Amino acid sequence: MPKKAIGAVSLLYPIPIVLVGSLVGERPNYTTIGDVAIMGIRPPLVCISMNCTHYTTEGIHASGAFSINLPTAAQLPVVDYCGIVSGKTVDKGDLFTNFYGDGGAPMIEECPVNLDCLVEEEVRIEHRCIFIARVVQTYVDEQYVDASDDQTVAALPALDPVMYALDNHYYRLGAMIGTGYNEGRQFRKPGRE
């Protein structure tokens, strides 16, 4: 397949859309980002990247704590809104029911899943502040947790997450197409027996 070099573009897709929370001064604030990832399961690590001058970043620098709140597709209007307006001019903590865990960052009760995180490392590259953090506790709406086993959370379609891509569109989840560490078990290189 002929390739075109399109320049240096971080064309990774799709990306999960989350609301990152921090206390700025004593007020809860949230911003919408897609620059977020799991960095490990054991230990439970995540990373986020934000503009160093943004309001939420200021709160993370002061507190060393942030939360990751996973919205559902039904919340898209407020999710997009939190990415448009700055906490410098709008009280975004006022848009949600806030709750707190041991980490200290505000979390959003209306989001089905919340990660309470403490920063372990920060890397700055130009105007980007990259925070690598440890999850100290994870909160899930009771309805999505197996009643007999606190470690089992509903499968992804029930959580109805929001995705985004550099085509500047939001997407919902599609069909389940396979199981991890299973689809490749029967794989053989074409031409080999």
Next chain:
Amino acid sequence: MPKKAIGAVSLLYPIPIVLVGSLVGERPNYTTIGDVAIMGIRPPLVCISMNCTHYTTEGIHASGAFSINLPTAAQLPVVDYCGIVSGKTVDKGDLFTNFYGDGGAPMIEECPVNLDCLVEEEVRIEHRCIFIARVVQTYVDEQYVDASDDQTVAALPALDPVMYALDNHYYRLGAMIGTGYNEGRQFRKPGRE
């Protein structure tokens, strides 16, 4: 909504599934990961996280370079396979048509999008090696690039990406549900005029 604390779990979802390439010795090798994210657009930054003892990690340490190759859902068997077997025992470079750019890491011609990356920073936390890298060039299959504008890539459904979640299932993309920086324009806090 009552919440359950389920322990410290990096329950972020969904995550994009990619093949990370590196030269190990002089041989191209690929591994499948979901611990990957955009860390910025300008500058074009990405990050990945891998077990420090893995074969691909060895190659990144030696070369300071890696590639991110975005598969399609049709490639799921080989994608899952590359996450099951180690390059220590299987020649995974042999599964694809390899090509190279200025960064030096091997890339997969059969994947529609390839990011050629150079490591800028590494953070180690316990056994996780986290690499923050700059994209030096992005390659896209010609059929997905606008003929009149090299910067315009096809919308996400055409690229048919693979997602994964901690429910250990792979998913395809679903419906487009909105446009960035638009869905929130009309948002008003409930109860306010």
